[in-house]
Amino acid sequence: MAEDKSKKLNQPIKAAIKNQKTTGEKVENAGYVKASPTENAASTVEEADTVYVSNKRSISNGINNWVILDNASKKPESRMTSFEKIDIIREGISKRDLEHLKEKTDLDYNQLSKVLSVARATLINKKGSAKFDMVLSERIVGVADIYSYGYEVFEDENRFNEWIFRANQALGGQAPYDLLDNQYGREEVKNLIGRIDYGVYS
Helix, strand or coil, X not given: CHHHHHHHHHHXXXXXXXXXXXXXXXXXXXXXXXXXXXXXXXXXXXXXXXXXXXXXXXXXXXXXXXXXXXXXXXXXXXXXXXXXXXXXXXXXXXXXXXXXXXXXXXXXXXXXXXXXXXXXXXXXXXXXXXXXXXXXXXXXXXXXXHHHHHHHHHCCHXXXXXXXXXXXXXXXXXXXXXXXXXXXXXXXXXXXXHHHHCCCCC
């Protein structure tokens, strides 16, 4: 009975998310679903297409959640054309945008310095609107692109932030995060997220 009731609770949310994913619009009043103590699903995490009850996570509130570098562009990085990415790379990514990426992805400076293949001090010493050079800006955009696409597919930032640190057999037992420090690794991770999006779970 509890399982049937939980399914009924999730049905309207599933419909709301399906509509959200097609239109990119904000889902109103679809944040948390209350569950009784006997139906406590506080940490229920299933496959990537499953909507679940959680007291920690909420449903993504639309396309704006997929934007990582919100000062450089208001368009999700995963939906930008190559020419749009070239333009913001040539202009340079600011420290302010890096801070936004850091906050949104829950990566600290040590983790960022690893995936960006740069000294931690280089990231810390830059201030405010000061911009990084083209080489580093390109790497920042590459990482932002992965997270933007992941948030769109997983429909939950916290869930994707956890997934990216989990070992994955499709990546030879490595965690997606471990491959973000180079172009080819990022391509592999992006392809894997695409497979999840099309229902090929890994």
